[in-house]
Amino acid sequence: MMSKRAKPEEIIAKLREVEVRLSRGETAGQAAGAIGVTEQPYYRWRKEYGGLQVDQAKRMKDIEIENRRLRKAVSDLTLDNQILKEVLSGKLLSPSRKREAVDHVVETLGVSERRACHVVRQHRATQRRVPTPRADEAALTDAIVALAERFGRYGYRRVTALLRAGGWRVSAGRVYRIWRREGLKVPMRQPKRGRLWLNDGSCVRLRPAHKGHVWSYYFVQHRTHDGKVFRMLCVIDEYTRECLAIRVERKLRSSDVLDVLGELFVGHGPPEHIRSDNGPEFIATVLRDWLQRIGVKTLYIEPGSPWENSYCESFNSKLRDELLAREIFYDLRESKALIEAWRHHYNTRRPHSSLNYLPPAPKAILPAAFMPPYYVEAAA
Known part of the structure; x- marks a missing residue:
């Protein structure tokens, strides 16, 4: 075959x-x-x-x-x-x-x-290599998730700063890896907007050079759960970014502004300049004469140019984004308590990106190598 x-x-x-x-x-x-x-x-x-x-x-x-x-x-x-x-x-x-x-x-x-x-x-x-997680991987993950739940608008860099302040020796890259693995969402950045600058140079403002050089104050408006309006007077030090006061009332007049500034001048000393918009509470003759007698120079931004008061606008956006947009205020007394607690957290614990992720006024005394310039000047 x-x-x-x-x-x-x-x-x-x-x-x-x-x-x-x-x-x-x-x-x-x-x-x-x-x-x-x-x-x-x-x-x-x-x-x-x-x-x-x-x-x-x-x-x-x-x-x-x-x-x-x-x-x-x-x-x-x-x-x-x-x-x-x-x-x-x-x-x-x-x-x-x-x-x-x-x-x-x-x-x-x-x-x-x-x-x-x-x-x-x-x-x-x-x-085929079996990854071996670190011994503290689970504890670090729980800490990151807990901070992300508590501070929902913080990104991984600010969470890293909070972890380091809490005693963790961790890099931003490791926090970012866990952040992405757990599906935590990084807050979206605001888009850049162009400005129509004036030709006469009126947008050139005095920049803060040291602590107590320039203060800013501004009004923020919100509502309680019953629909009633309340106002907040925010006062900040532009150089240190510290929020000096937030007065919360149903109505705030020029006399209330004078009372708040008087208390702050006694506790912190009067600044060299104070910046504001052209609201009726800030341009009142009584307030302007009082500031002139004390020796505080007033800086008024151009009408319709809120970006000239950028330090205060930045603070107000954080206040609204991290607190006002996330809490329900049932009455004025609760509003005062929650806002004052947030102000204390903002000054003593919240990492600030412009201060190398340090809080504006921490409770602990840090070494000079890790302190912002105004801390070193104050200590000297």
Whole structure:
């Protein structure tokens, strides 16, 4: 019997021999038996190779090999595309993300780990390495989540500063990795806005140079749960960013502004300058004469130019974003208590990005190397 794996040129030679025997008068079965096969393989060979020359059979064999190679290449590309579709839900930059992607592809598509690692561009040694978390990973994660829940508008850098203040020796990169892994959302930044500056230079303002150089005060308005309006008078030191006072009342007049400033001047000393807008409470003649007698110079911004009082505007935005927009005030007494507690936290604990993530007026005395310039000046 002829081998089942006969070469095409051998098959063509056998078919030529059968043709000769048939021309002599032999039957198809006799001719097929003479070449060592039955009639079924003979008819199959004649259908596939009948009328071909040996060189044509060789070329057809090469074409079949090339077709098999192309089919395998197309199959591989299709499989690679399926793998990429499974892992294109996000950027695969870190080894941990690639490890998760490879495991997902192997489980979903049933491909080999080698193939998945090749498509995702993950080294197999990295894929098989079992990550060993640090001993304090769980405790640090709980601390980060707790701070994120308490201070919902803080980003990971400010949370890092709070962790360091609480005794953690941790880098911002590690906090960011846990932050992203836990799905904590970083607060969105406000878009930059262009300003129409005046040609006469009226937007050039006096910048604070030291503690007590320039104070700012401004009114903020909000409502209690019953819909009634209450106002807040905020006073800050522009150089230290410390909030000196927040007076909360249903109505505030120029006399109330004078009372607040009088208490602050006694406790902190009068500043050299005080900045405000052109509200009626601030431009009142009684208040301006009183400040002039004490020796405090008034700085009024241009009408309709709130960006000239940027320090106070920045503070008011933080007050509204971190407290007013997140709390329900049922009455005025609760409003006073919550706002004063937030002011105390803002001064003593809240990290400020412009102060190297230190609070404006912390309770503890820090070494001079870690203190903002105004602390060093005050200590000297």
